[in-house]
Amino acid sequence: xxxxxxxxxxxxxxxxLAAAGSAVGLGNIWRFPYVAGENGGGVFVLAYLLCxxxxxxxxxxxxxxxxxxxxxxxxASMTIxxxxxxxxxxxxxxxxxxxxxxxxxxxxxxVIAGWALAYFFKMVQGVFVSIxxxxxxxxxxxxxxxxxxLVFWHTVFMAITIFITSRGVDQGLEKAVKVLMPGLFFLLIxxxxxxVSSSGHFLEGLSFLFSPxxxxxxxxxxxLAMGQAFFTLSLGxxxxxxxxxxxxxxxxxxxxxxTIGGLDTxxxxxSGMIIFPIVFANGLEPSAGPGLMFVSLPLAFxxxxxxxxxxxxxxxxxxxAAVTSAISISEPAVAWLAExxxxxxxxxxxxxxxxxxxxxxGSAFSFNLxxxxxxxxxxxxxxxxxxxxxxxxxxxxxxxxxxxxxWRLKAEILVDQLPNLPRLFWVLLIFSLRFIAPGxxxxxxxxxxxx
Ligand code: PFF
Numbered sequence: 025x026x027x028x029x030x031x032x033x034x035x036x037x038x039x040x041l042a043a044a045g046s047a048v049g050l051g052n053i054w055r056f057p058y059v060a061g062e063n064g065g066g067v068f069v070l071a072y073l074l075c076x077x078x079x080x081x082x083x084x085x086x087x088x089x090x091x092x093x094x095x096x097x098x099x100a101s102m103t104i105x106x107x108x109x110x111x112x113x114x115x116x117x118x119x120x121x122x123x124x125x126x127x128x129x130x131x132x133x134x135v136i137a138g139w140a141l142a143y144f145f146k147m148v149q150g151v152f153v154s155i156x157x158x159x160x161x162x163x164x165x166x167x168x169x170x171x172x173x174l175v176f177w178h179t180v181f182m183a184i185t186i187f188i189t190s191r192g193v194d195q196g197l198e199k200a201v202k203v204l205m206p207g208l209f210f211l212l213i214x215x216x217x218x219x220v221s222s223s224g225h226f227l228e229g230l231s232f233l234f235s236p237x238x239x240x241x242x243x244x245x246x247x248l249a250m251g252q253a254f255f256t257l258s259l260g261x262x263x264x265x266x267x268x269x270x271x272x273x274x275x276x277x278x279x280x281x282x283t284i285g286g287l288d289t290x291x292x293x294x295s296g297m298i299i300f301p302i303v304f305a306n307g308l309e310p311s312a313g314p315g316l317m318f319v320s321l322p323l324a325f326x327x328x329x330x331x332x333x334x335x336x337x338x339x340x341x342x343x344x345a346a347v348t349s350a351i352s353i354s355e356p357a358v359a360w361l362a363e364x365x366x367x368x369x370x371x372x373x374x375x376x377x378x379x380x381x382x383x384x385x386g387s388a389f390s391f392n393l394x395x396x397x398x399x400x401x402x403x404x405x406x407x408x409x410x411x412x413x414x415x416x417x418x419x420x421x422x423x424x425x426x427x428x429x430x431w432r433l434k435a436e437i438l439v440d441q442l443p444n445l446p447r448l449f450w451v452l453l454i455f456s457l458r459f460i461a462p463g464x465x466x467x468x469x470x471x472x473x474x475x
């Protein structure tokens with residue numbers, strides 16, 4: 025069974041929307057601001073932007089190339105391409121690592137997306153109308169302290185994701201992203217206008233994000249910025265590769281990658297420019313951690329005209345943006361299971377979703393029942409899943425992908441996937457994939473050890 029059993033994108037635009045739907049998600053709106061806030065703001069943002077350009081974009085091009093040339097799940101595509109290139113079939117490890125990372129990411133992603141769903145209903149109920157910082161914090165603490173509610177919302181989110189995944193890429197997903205992406209942009213612009221005009225601390229927020237202070241520099245924050253770049257662009261685990269398999273031959277890869285990367289970065293920066301002015305205006309801590317968005321945004325909505333309606337729409341859109349990302353996180357594993365032929369696509373989706381759901385219980389409980397439990401030293405179950413997948417597995421996957429495409433993939437395959445690429449772009453791409461991207465990832469890993 026190959027990609028045709030999961031469907032094909034009906035146009036290049038739909039691929040861009042779907043891949044942007046994969047990239048834009050909790051990583052931009054929830055994770056980017058809170059990790060930037062924990063790591064000194066400006067230095068982190070600068071390192072993140074550099075990682076996007078120097079490491080992220082070449083690897084995104086490489087993943088799309090591999091997917092479209094391999095036309096199967098990442099595991100099968102890598103096996104086929106390694107064989108066609110006359111090299112070691114062990115390169116399929118890229119696909120396997122992606123499946124493992126995908127399970128880990130999907131498990132905690134669903135828990136946090138469940139929070140966004142729950143917040144949609146809280147908004148509708150008017151829980152945050154005229155709320156102050158203390159109470160917004162209290163609502164959040166009460167909520168994450170309740171294991172039943174977290175498991176409930178985790179279950180709802182996972183069920184929605186599995187339902188859509190089971191139907192294949194061409195049904196539902198296309199329609200969803202077409203409405204979702206413009207809606208999300210509209211509300212972000214609305215929130216930004218509010219942050220500029222009403223927070224009274226817009227410039228403070230801007231300067232936190234965009235003026236790096238040398239004393240904040242550390243190897244560790246650059247390392248975390250690199251993990252964020254991989255996570256936010258959905259790279260290093262085969263998600264974009266899996267989507268590339270459904271892309272028609274006529275679509276241009278480089279232009280698509282630049283558009284997806286640009287949209288994704290824009291949403292992350294907009295989110296930061298919205299959240300930090302609210303944080304400073306209300307005396308919140310930028311380093312508050314995973315709750316940052318769930319305390320600051322309700323505060324803004326609770327105190328703006330028609331905030332109840334806008335807030336509800338916003339959390340609904342964030343939940344939907346999370347769905348379009350979660351689908352792509354599960355895609356490498358689902359496509360692999362489905363193409364083995366034992367189960368159809370629906371059953372494959374249910375199996376993968378069930379495993380990820382069980383693993384997710386650990387993350388849900390790490391905010392309450394298991395809050396004292398550490399998996400990695402000084403890291404809760406949730407933190408450990410997040411750290412291992414985003415900061416270790418995705419960059420390692422990135423090294424392997426860039427080295428494979430840069431050094432091992434048969435030249436004809438690459439040329440065939442990137443026809444009409446101007447010479448300068450070729451030189452840049454090959455140089456990046458051979459030396460710059462793997463070298464930079466390696467250096468950043470080394471910097472993190474030195475701290
Ligand atoms: N890029 C998504 C986000 O920013 O929310 C998360 C994600 C999707 C990570 C797909 C990894 C992945 F393969």
